[in-house]
Amino acid sequence: MSDRFHETVDRYWGQFFEISRTVHREQSAFQHIQVLENRLWGRVLVLDGVVQTTEADEHRYHEALVHVPLTSLATPRRVLIIGGGDGGTLREVLKHPVERVVMVEIDGAVIDACRTHMPALSAGAFDDQRVDLIVGDGIAHVAHSDETFDAILVDSTDPGDGAHSEAPGGVLFTDAFYADAARRLSADGILAAQHAVPFLDGPVHRAKAQRLARAFALSGRYEVPVPTYTGGPLGLGWGSAATDPGAVPAATLASRLAARGLAGALRFYSPARHHALFALSADDGIDP
Ligand code: AG3
Incomplete structure (x- = not known):
């Protein structure tokens, strides 16, 4: 065997x-x-x-994490990625007409392993002139940088509180981090973060949603089905001062995709999918 x-x-x-x-x-x-x-x-x-x-289902996660916030914005120009060492998030961000992407990944060994052994994930994205790749601590970067971004995407390991609270991703989900991230966003900017699987990890997911609600005027969550994440759809959280990604009309999303040369070019994301990801049920471990 x-x-x-x-x-x-x-x-x-x-x-x-x-x-x-x-x-x-x-x-x-x-x-x-x-x-x-x-x-x-x-x-x-x-x-x-x-x-x-x-390799077979990564596009679902990366398209949901990236295209939901970026298509919700009229002119996303500057993007900050925290984590994302495999490069899949970066690859999807660069499909939009962005001017600058800062990516802060704490573990250079993940970047090296994925560039060498899973090159389809980054697909050359690390060599793009628009990318500023920093191997370092995303929390410190968000706390100390004074640059602002139209989107901040947290592509990390699970938020923890349970078996994996020691994982490096766990510290990314504190009130202090979200408050710092809110200060780094432009006026209509959006933060999106992966928040583990709600059905399995409901209390963790609920705690992160409450933290987002404390840090941002507008916040909420959505879910994406990724076959190799067990236990049901993966939860994502979002926060913004002014943009509700769940309320952007499908026609607006469609015209932005067309203007960016992305209509029909993506494998999972579409305006219909965008709204489907926000259609949550009460039994997902969150709503008591
Ligand atoms: N980061 C999210 C992995 C979530 C796995 N969690 C789980 N199965 N409970 C993925 C990094 C890809 N760029």
């Missing part, structure tokens, strides 16, 4: 992958990094035992 990788995201339940090949395995200064190969999903990035992204 071939080797199996068992995910450790939940204590009581999970998933396994047949490993056709272990491509890379390393303990970095921050976390355990694996790139595995599976016949169904292609290469799989695993950090501290949790599946982060696979």
Whole structure:
């Protein structure tokens, strides 16, 4: 029998992958990094035992994290990515007519592993002239930089509070971080952040939503179905002083996509999908 990788995201339940090949395995200064190969999903990035992204379904997550906020904005010019070491978020951001993207990833080893072993994720994005790549602490950057951005995208490991509270992503979800991030946004700018799987991790997701509500005049959440994230759709949170991404009319989204050369060019995201992602049910672990 071939080797199996068992995910450790939940204590009581999970998933396994047949490993056709272990491509890379390393303990970095921050976390355990694996790139595995599976016949169904292609290469799989695993950090501290949790599946982060696979070649076959990564586009769903990255398109939802990026195109929901960026298509909700009339003129997104400057974007800050916190995390995102695999490059998928950066690749999607660069499809918009942005002028500058600052990406702050704490673990250079993730960037190197993904550029080498999962090059389709970044697809050359790290070489784009518009990109300023910083290997460093995103929290410190947001606290100390005085640059403002039209969008801030938090593409991290899970927010924690449970089995993975020690993960480097956990510290990105404090009141202080969101307050600093709110100061770094332009007047109509939007922050979007991954917030783990609500059905499995309801209390964590609810706590993050409450923090967003304290830091931003407008805030809310949406969800994206990604097959290799177990336990139901992945939750995302958003915050803004002035733009509600769930309330932008489909016709506006469609004309922006067309003006940016993106109509029909994306695999998952569309104006209809945009609004579908905001249609939440009461049983997702959030609403008591
Ligand atoms: N970051 C989000 C991974 C979420 C996994 N969590 C889970 N299955 N509970 C992905 C990084 C991709 N750029």
